[in-house]
Amino acid sequence: AHIPAKRMTISHIGHPRSFDVVDYHRHGFTPAPHAVKTYRDICSHDAECLLPVQCPAHVHDDSLMKCKTLLGRVGICCSSGQNHTGFQLLLNEKGRGHQLVHVDFQVLGDVTRRSRIELSELHLREMRILTNSRAALVPLGTASYGHFRNSRLHNVHDLIDVMNVANRAIEIALATRAFKDRKGITNQQLEYGMICQDLRPTPLGAACPSPPMCPPVAPHFRKIDGSCNNINNPSWGAPLTPYSRLLPPLYHDGIWTPRISEDQGQPLSSPRLISTTLFSDEDIPNSEYTLMLMQYGQFLSHDITQSLDTSFANGSAISCCSEDGSEEIPHEFRHFACFPIIIPRKDPFFGTYKQGCMNFVRSVLAPRSDCTLGYAQQMNKVSHYIDGSAIYGSSADQTRALRSFDNGKLKVFDDFGRQLLPLSEDPEACLTTEQGSACFTAGDTRTNQMVSLTVLHTLFMREHNRIANELAQINPHWGDERIFLEARKIVTAELQVITYNEYLPTLLDSYSYDYDQRVEPSVINEFASAVFRFGHSMVDGILKIYGKRKLEAAIDIPEIMFHPARLRKQEFYDQMLTTMTTDSIQDVDNAMSDALTKYMFRAGNPFGVDLAAINIQRGRDHGLRPYNDYRELVGQERIKSFEEFGPELSARLRSVYASVDDVDLWVGGLLEPKYGDSVLGLTFRDIIAEQFSRLKKGDKYFFEHDPTINPGYFIPEQLVELRKVALSRIICDNRDGILLVRQAPNAFRKPGLPGNEYVDCTSPALPHMNLLYWQD
Numbered sequence: 001a002h003i004p005a006k007r008m009t010i011s012h013i014g015h016p017r018s019f020d021v022v023d024y025h026r027h028g029f030t031p032a033p034h035a036v037k038t039y040r041d042i043c044s045h046d047a048e049c050l051l052p053v054q055c056p057a058h059v060h061d062d063s064l065m066k067c068k069t070l071l072g073r074v075g076i077c078c079s080s081g082q083n084h085t086g087f088q089l090l091l092n093e094k095g096r097g098h099q100l101v102h103v104d105f106q107v108l109g110d111v112t113r114r115s116r117i118e119l120s121e122l123h124l125r126e127m128r129i130l131t132n133s134r135a136a137l138v139p140l141g142t143a144s145y146g147h148f149r150n151s152r153l154h155n156v157h158d159l160i161d162v163m164n165v166a167n168r169a170i171e172i173a174l175a176t177r178a179f180k181d182r183k184g185i186t187n188q189q190l191e192y193g194m195i196c197q198d199l200r201p202t203p204l205g206a207a208c209p210s211p212p213m214c215p216p217v218a219p220h221f222r223k224i225d226g227s228c229n230n231i232n233n234p235s236w237g238a239p240l241t242p243y244s245r246l247l248p249p250l251y252h253d254g255i256w257t258p259r260i261s262e263d264q265g266q267p268l269s270s271p272r273l274i275s276t277t278l279f280s281d282e283d284i285p286n287s288e289y290t291l292m293l294m295q296y297g298q299f300l301s302h303d304i305t306q307s308l309d310t311s312f313a314n315g316s317a318i319s320c321c322s323e324d325g326s327e328e329i330p331h332e333f334r335h336f337a338c339f340p341i342i343i344p345r346k347d348p349f350f351g352t353y354k355q356g357c358m359n360f361v362r363s364v365l366a367p368r369s370d371c372t373l374g375y376a377q378q379m380n381k382v383s384h385y386i387d388g389s390a391i392y393g394s395s396a397d398q399t400r401a402l403r404s405f406d407n408g409k410l411k412v413f414d415d416f417g418r419q420l421l422p423l424s425e426d427p428e429a430c431l432t433t434e435q436g437s438a439c440f441t442a443g444d445t446r447t448n449q450m451v452s453l454t455v456l457h458t459l460f461m462r463e464h465n466r467i468a469n470e471l472a473q474i475n476p477h478w479g480d481e482r483i484f485l486e487a488r489k490i491v492t493a494e495l496q497v498i499t500y501n502e503y504l505p506t507l508l509d510s511y512s513y514d515y516d517q518r519v520e521p522s523v524i525n526e527f528a529s530a531v532f533r534f535g536h537s538m539v540d541g542i543l544k545i546y547g548k549r550k551l552e553a554a555i556d557i558p559e560i561m562f563h564p565a566r567l568r569k570q571e572f573y574d575q576m577l578t579t580m581t582t583d584s585i586q587d588v589d590n591a592m593s594d595a596l597t598k599y600m601f602r603a604g605n606p607f608g609v610d611l612a613a614i615n616i617q618r619g620r621d622h623g624l625r626p627y628n629d630y631r632e633l634v635g636q637e638r639i640k641s642f643e644e645f646g647p648e649l650s651a652r653l654r655s656v657y658a659s660v661d662d663v664d665l666w667v668g669g670l671l672e673p674k675y676g677d678s679v680l681g682l683t684f685r686d687i688i689a690e691q692f693s694r695l696k697k698g699d700k701y702f703f704e705h706d707p708t709i710n711p712g713y714f715i716p717e718q719l720v721e722l723r724k725v726a727l728s729r730i731i732c733d734n735r736d737g738i739l740l741v742r743q744a745p746n747a748f749r750k751p752g753l754p755g756n757e758y759v760d761c762t763s764p765a766l767p768h769m770n771l772l773y774w775q776d
């Protein structure tokens with residue numbers, strides 16, 4: 001018996017932050033004196049009036065006091081802590097009535113034994129499935145393999161590390177289930193995190209990773225794996241740790257079983273049915289933004305998040321569908337992480353290929369960071385910070401494999417004088433093994449997923465080496481290590497400048513500043529598994545390639561997924577950069593390219609997989625609550641009837657959702673009307689703002705933080721230089737120069753828009769960063 005979403009009200013206990021305050025100063029508006037009362041007048045002395053999403057999202061029966069923010073939006077009075085779970089709530093009188101669960105050691109001993117037996121049974125079953133059935137594995141060369149390829153690991157050591165953590169997390173989830181059965185714990189108690197017992201001194205404690213060892217003095221350079229950033233919580237933001245959450249998950253069993261309908265507990269509709277009913281391919285180019293807004297968004301998302309599909313212990317891909325794809329494998333014969341997407345028989349596309357099942361495997365889990373029993377948490381495979389991990393890797397091993405150890409530079413593949421990323425030696429790196437295929441290596445395992453993504457990886461690899469070369473000239477006494485670390489630090493700052501000064505202002509108009517040690521920087525599960533996937537709607541299924549005067553090719557993007565060999569054609573790199581900074585993105589709406597919903601990763605096959613359906617299923621896999629709960633979290637009214645979505649959509653929505661409280665977050669967020677002149681609706685916009693606020697506030701090494709905070713701070717003269725950085729300058733500096741000679745100053749906005757006219761790459765309108773300020 002989980003809490004029906006409709007009965008919930010959301011209120012918040014927060015610590016002071018200054019979201020709208022910043023906005024207000026930046027834009028220089030003065031609120032009309034009668035329009036709003038400032039928070040000081042309304043909230044008590046230690047509280048501040050903030051947008052709800054900026055406060056730790058706490059769901060309980062009472063509501064904190066409503067107030068108005070400086071920009072006139074409805075806020076709440078917040079006063080403490082960021083986490084939505086437990087303890088603070090209990091101390092707060094609002095928590096009355098939610099029982100803290102006492103854990104007695106004898107019960108815990110029994111529960112531990114039971115979970116270990118169950119875990120070994122699961123492993124045995126896995127072995128049986130693997131050895132007995134050909135259908136257990138996803139065949140190489142299929143689209144489903146391409147999907148799995150998206151969460152491939154670097155190497156076998158990487159696999160062992162992930163498996164270790166994942167198995168411990170499963171053990172804790174199993175123990176939680178046993179404990180719940182034994183003690184009659186409610187789903188609500190699980191959601192609130194009311195089982196507060198730290199497991200570390202108990203036999204289950206071994207399942208929690210020990211905290212990282214940090215040097216006594218904070219190092220000047222951030223660690224590759226992001227650990228030791230926060231003094232009190234050194235594992236915050238490190239790879240293989242769980243996502244944070246805005247709201248507690250909604251699982252059917254309170255632990256890991258996906259949610260069902262709010263309407264009489266029927267199963268939710270198939271994500272594929274939702275996809276065909278609500279999403280179609282329409283060509284609606286945006287008049288303001290270039291494809292770079294899409295491509296940089298994906299590149300950035302790969303720096304901060306990667307969830308992994310569960311695999312067999314040997315790393316091979318689990319199949320949940322029969323070999324011919326006509327049906328799901330029955331529960332008893334399939335892996336416990338199977339959660340296949342059922343394709344309705346009448347499916348207008350997959351039906352013609354007699355496909356009844358699309359493979360989907362649930363994400364790998366990580367133990368909770370406070371080492372308690374409770375709901376399952378998904379693992380982020382990469383460092384949560386914006387720290388260039390897609391360029392450099394998220395572990396010391398990965399970085400070592402990418403470095404040349406020559407004057408601080410990264411390894412390159414010299415392709416007749418053009419510097420490309422090193423070729424991959426992994427025989428499965430590409431989706432195809434046809435002659436002439438070539439895949440590349442970088443810090444992230446999704447580098448080859450889209451050729452335009454591979455181009456961005458190449459661009460930043462070149463930028464690193466360009467800076468390393470300059471630094472070596474300016475400081476001839478520096479060795480390889482010093483040059484590498486300084487260049488990485490500068491490139492990371494460049495990513496932060498581009499992200500916060502160029503990219504985010506196209507999506508948001510406000511976010512907050514200052515370091516705050518209490519802020520957990522971790523990527524928010526709702527952000528990774530739904531909200532930031534808004535970018536999928538921006539993707540154009542066709543990449544146009546221009547020659548000197550005319551259109552040379554129109555590439556169907558499924559042809560270049562995990563197949564970036566075109567990069568070896570001499571002109572292609574410059575051409576792709578030109579296309580990305582010239583052509584339009586598609587509008588953010590419920591149109592999705594067929595390239596993503598029918599043909600994704602098809603690799604020569606007649607059909608691919610459906611990313612819209614996968615996004616919806618992933619949200620359910622990760623226990624995301626329905627869209628309405630997040631509307632409320634950003635201070636909007638809950639939707640009460642489908643009619644509120646407008647006449648056109650309401651009938652379609654009603655045909656796939658039994659209740660308005662069932663609508664998936666990714667779906668509802670994309671259907672929402674745009675907020676002001678933003679490309680996004682308010683719900684997505686606010687959650688994105690909150691995420692990037694945390695990534696800055698919770699990162700001690702953020703480039704702009706001052707010497708009292710950032711052990712590797714930049715001096716003011718260097719900051720002035722860094723703030724000149726623009727993506728268009730980086731493109732000009734690292735082009736082949738074969739076809740690309742000009743850029744508009746803002747690479748995300750369409751060239752030719754007022755103030756964004758083309759200029760020559762050598763123009764002072766694209767200022768250079770002067771590295772002489774790094775002379776030492």
Ligand code: HEM
Nearest residue numbers: 150294297298301305306307450528532533535536539618
């Ligand atoms: C260029 C075409 C793109 C393709 C083919 C693509 C494909 C994919 C695939 C296959 C996944 C994994 C889905 C799953 O199993 O749950 C994924 C995840 C994701 N995508 Fe995309 N994507 C593209 C562009 C973008 C863009 C433009 C953005 C954002 C602006 C974006 C943001 C994300 C995010 C945040 C995730 C979740 C990552 C994680 O936490 O694992 N993607 N995408």
Ligand SMILES: [Ca+2]
Nearest residue numbers: 303383385389
């Ligand atoms: Ca990162």
